[in-house]
Amino acid sequence: MPYVCADYSKYKFVNVCWNSENGIATVTLKRPPVNSLTAEFLRELSSLLLDLEKDETQGLIFTSEFDEKVFSAGLDFKELYRPSIDHAKEFMSLLHSFSFRLSCTAYPTVAVINGHAPAGGCIIPLCCEYRIGLNNFNIGLNELKFGILLPDWLSSLMIHTIGSRNAEQAILSGTLFSSEHALRIGLVDEIAPTKEVALEKATAFLNKAKIVNRSLRLDAKLHLRRPILQEFQKDIENELAKNVSLLMSDKVQQSLDAHIKILKEKRGN
Numbered sequence: 001m002p003y004v005c006a007d008y009s010k011y012k013f014v015n016v017c018w019n020s021e022n023g024i025a026t027v028t029l030k031r032p033p034v035n036s037l038t039a040e041f042l043r044e045l046s047s048l049l050l051d052l053e054k055d056e057t058q059g060l061i062f063t064s065e066f067d068e069k070v071f072s073a074g075l076d077f078k079e080l081y082r083p084s085i086d087h088a089k090e091f092m093s094l095l096h097s098f099s100f101r102l103s104c105t106a107y108p109t110v111a112v113i114n115g116h117a118p119a120g121g122c123i124i125p126l127c128c129e130y131r132i133g134l135n136n137f138n139i140g141l142n143e144l145k146f147g148i149l150l151p152d153w154l155s156s157l158m159i160h161t162i163g164s165r166n167a168e169q170a171i172l173s174g175t176l177f178s179s180e181h182a183l184r185i186g187l188v189d190e191i192a193p194t195k196e197v198a199l200e201k202a203t204a205f206l207n208k209a210k211i212v213n214r215s216l217r218l219d220a221k222l223h224l225r226r227p228i229l230q231e232f233q234k235d236i237e238n239e240l241a242k243n244v245s246l247l248m249s250d251k252v253q254q255s256l257d258a259h260i261k262i263l264k265e266k267r268g269n
């Protein structure tokens, strides 16, 4: 019988519901207003994955507190706007290590995407093994539209999920897909009418994984994900330096500035 050792109440930006009957952890992202990813949030998420591993978690479900609004708005624009070089380095390194860790967990993972998931908001779902979406949301890697070149590991996650032809079209056009379209191209595996139904489907997926021997399953997962994991591990120092210099470039900073202004105008402030 699984039991919990970690103190999950210490986490500020997630609520963790760890079911001691089946060992499934439901992690609800709750960093207002839109679950945008900051360095602090990424640090917390990485530490959470380690706690879940230690507790021999049998399955992980990610979802959002902001039901039917936002799963995650992606990287935090405000934090990426004019950061110090040290902060930019730390941010990129945290993003890389969290995404790598989530991509190769020993336990199966599902994202219940109960709201919009643009750009970096798509990273958690793409690292997970299975994605269940609600209706009326947008998801996709639209970074090229605001001048951000995707790191190779992120393109590789997209290719693994929807195939190279679809990924090429999706990434090069910077498309945000409706849930129905996302289902058609395999960016989500199922659509559910409500978060409750989506959580039931997620649990059903995780229960199916249980019939397979755990260590055998992990070996197979790492084998099947080898192309992605190789991209994560390829020339890490150079890749991080490239992303940092791209982030600090005038072009990307101007684009972030323009984006922040658009969001402000939308809210009339």
Ligand SMILES: CCCCCCCC/C=C\CC(=O)SCCNC(=O)CCNC(=O)[C@H](O)C(C)(C)COP(=O)(O)OP(=O)(O)OC[C@H]1O[C@@H](n2cnc3c(N)ncnc32)[C@H](O)[C@@H]1OP(=O)(O)O
Residues within 6 Å of the ligand: 033, 034, 036, 069, 070, 072, 073, 074, 075, 076, 077, 078, 116, 118, 119, 120, 121, 143, 148, 149, 150, 151, 154, 243, 244, 246, 247, 248, 252, 263, 264, 266, 267, 269
């Ligand atoms: C150059 C780097 C190289 C390396 C790259 C690494 C990998 C690159 C991967 C990803 C890049 C990114 O993720 S960039 C971020 C992209 N995200 C977006 O474009 C989303 C922008 N937001 C929206 O479209 C909408 O906010 C929403 C659809 C998510 C929600 O809409 P809603 O109407 O519900 O809410 P508001 O728009 O009114 O926003 C509320 C509130 O949240 C703030 N906000 C929104 N998004 C972000 C964000 N990404 N970061 C920080 N803050 C965000 C918005 O400004 C509002 O704030 P205020 O209440 O203060 O006005």
